Amino acid sequence: MNVIATFKRIDISSFWSLFKISIQNPLFLYPTYKATRMCLKVSTNHFGRAHYQNSPANAFRHAFWNYLIAKYCTKWSKINSRILKWTKSITDWHENTFKNRELARLMDFHNNEIGRAIFIQNQTKTEEEVLQQLLQLTNSSKKIEVEADILKNKFNLVHITE
Numbered sequence: 001m002n003v004i005a006t007f008k009r010i011d012i013s014s015f016w017s018l019f020k021i022s023i024q025n026p027l028f029l030y031p032t033y034k035a036t037r038m039c040l041k042v043s044t045n046h047f048g049r050a051h052y053q054n055s056p057a058n059a060f061r062h063a064f065w066n067y068l069i070a071k072y073c074t075k076w077s078k079i080n081s082r083i084l085k086w087t088k089s090i091t092d093w094h095e096n097t098f099k100n101r102e103l104a105r106l107m108d109f110h111n112n113e114i115g116r117a118i119f120i121q122n123q124t125k126t127e128e129e130v131l132q133q134l135l136q137l138t139n140s141s142k143k144i145e146v147e148a149d150i151l152k153n154k155f156n157l158v159h160i161t162e
Contacts, residue, residue, distance in 0.1 A: 010097060011097075014093070014096075014097040017093055017097075018093055018097075021089050021090060021093055025082070025086045027076040027077070028069075028073050028077075028083075028086045028090075031069065031072035031073045031075060031076060032069050032072070032073070032090055034072055035065065035068035035069040035071070035072045036068075036069075038068055039061060039064050039065040039068050042064065042131065043060065043061040046060070046135065047061075053161055054100075054104050054107065054160035054161045055159050055161050055162060056138045056139070056141035056157065056162075058107075058108075058159060059107070059111045059138060059141045059158060059159045060134055060135070060137075060138040060141075060157065062091075062108050062111035062112050062115060063111045063112070063114045063115035063118060063134055063137070063157055064115060064131070064134050065091070065112070065115060066087055066111075066112045066113075066114075066115025066118075066119070067115040067116070067118050067119045067122075067130060067134070068127075069091070070083050070084060070087045070116060071127065071130075073086060073087070074123075080120065084116055084119075084120070087116055087119075088112075088116065091112045092109070092112075095108050095109055095112070102147075103146070103147065103160060104160060106147055106150055107144065107150065107158050107159065107160060110150050110153075110158055111158065114155075114156075114157055118133070137156070137157050138157060140156065140157075141156065141158060141159050142156045142157070142158050142159070143160070143162070144158045144159070144160060145160075
């Protein structure tokens with residue numbers, strides 16, 4: 001993950017949005033970076049480059065990313081509402097800055113939310129236990145074709161391509 005190359009892709013208004021989000025929770029920046037690197041490593045180990053497509057592997061990556069950000073931020077705060085607000089803010093910022101087609105963007109928002117819910121439901125479990133749970137959820141990820149399909153799969157990971 002090349003941070004400098006990523007920042008070069010950000011326009012000035014997105015940069016300022018990131019600055020505003022970050023200034024409110026500067027201690028969460030490093031755990032978020034660490035979670036992002038770990039998520040990409042684990043996703044690549046399990047799925048190769050398939051997690052860069054709109055596939056079940058991508059659904060896994062988004063959910064696991066949100067789970068890991070929240071989990072890693074618990075070392076800096078024990079206030080779940082603060083952690084979840086940060087996790088949502090930073091991942092929403094990412095989705096709004098690095099735009100996809102609308103259905104893919106909605107899919108990412110949905111899978112991000114699933115990851116945050118998994119964090120809340122599994123705080124006493126190890127990272128490995130949650131990883132195994134998410135891999136099982138990935139196997140039952142639901143293919144969507146229209147936005148309404150996301151609403152029908154509130155508690156499932158969703159994907160667009162196989």
